[in-house]
Amino acid sequence: MATLKYDIQREIPVVLRADVVVVGGGPGGVCAAVAAARNGANTVLIERYGALGGMASFGEVSPFMSNHACGKYLTKGVFNEWCSRMRKYLESEIKQQHFDESYVDFFSRIVDKNVTMLVLEELCLESGVKLLYHHNLCDVIMEQDRIKAAVFSSKSGFAAVEGKVFIDSTGDGDLAVLSGCEAMTGNSDGLCQPMTTCFKLSGIDRSLYPDRKGVNEIYDKLKAEGKIDCPRENVLWFNTWSGDTVHYNTTRVVKKSGVDASELSEAEIEGRRQVREFFHFLKAHVPGCENARISSIAHHIGIRETRRIKGLNVQTSADFDAARKYPDAVARASYSIDIHNPSGCGTYIKKIAKDDYYEISYRAIVPEKSVNLLMGCRAISVDHELHSSSRVMPPVCAVGEGAGTAAALAVQNGTDPSQLDGKLVNAKLRENGVL
8 A cells, every 4th residue: 555654743722621531422432421420520422423322323223132131121320211211202103103011112122313312412411421523533642551632633623632531432442442452353264243234114014014034035035046135144124113114234244344444435335235225125025115215224334343452351252151240340241142244144143041141340341551541332352252242232331331430430539440449330330220
């Protein structure tokens, strides 16, 4: 690759200073920021887009994957507030469809991307979180192993935000890597799980629409005839609150990196090519879809896996198999090991023992090579296999709330997150009703 020399020597304005600086406004980042603020820390949340939600809004990811034990969600705290507030916004849809209460409870896992933007912003503002939109992380200013400031590009030029504790909620470990932390990537071949462009179709006659088996029989036939070009082995779709709208999480883009700019661009193009193909396939061949129209398409391709930042404890699939618990746990998870084939067709599923769960240690969210950084997103210190379970939104929300709580405790105790006793974090989470 050709290179050009380009030197920058300039003064960068410090636009904000805070106790806790959270970079990234996805599910983990929002939960981290709200938790830090509610636990007494002056907190700023910085987001590259103009709204909150991350993959839940711009990636159009739905529903919340199961994270239950004994019939109850393991993730509580801010995540519960998100769900309950979102449901209030959707009360008219619930009444219009005449859903009974059991149906409503089942459908409470559905994510509405537009309502998510409103609810998560409400939670942040009401908790005293300072929001800074349209700022894209581009660098850090370090003092030895300590992050002094994060540097952003914006419409106003470069801007720096100083903090005592930083939380990486970028999803990809961008802040951690810029600060010199070690990243692990992919499986033994270095390949990450594939990406998916989610979309919704409305105008579907559900009285004619087949069940999953029926849709996939049609899909398999056309795929065998070479009329559909998608590596995914089946059509994955979910119901929505609207009776004529179906959510599709079924495109599959393989062997592309979500942290390589050129490959990410190629992935977006390929994802939308598959959306076009599925749209025409469904309209032409699936009963009830004759009048289907595109309701919405994700503005950002859904990314399951990129970097995982090496922490003080690297957890593995052995934790899942043993349903391992930790005295310094910050989150609990029971979602299956769910590995979409990084190379093509097939999905590997392994379930945890019935009504059991494993825990994520505080040390798995503390990067090995930083003193004042915590991970509040999917890029925590786990192996490829365990990551396929811990990456989904409910556990990520819990990880974020754990990171925010720890950051506030570190500030209050005048210490660094790297030196904080994780048992204190666990105790505070229990006190707050999160664990």
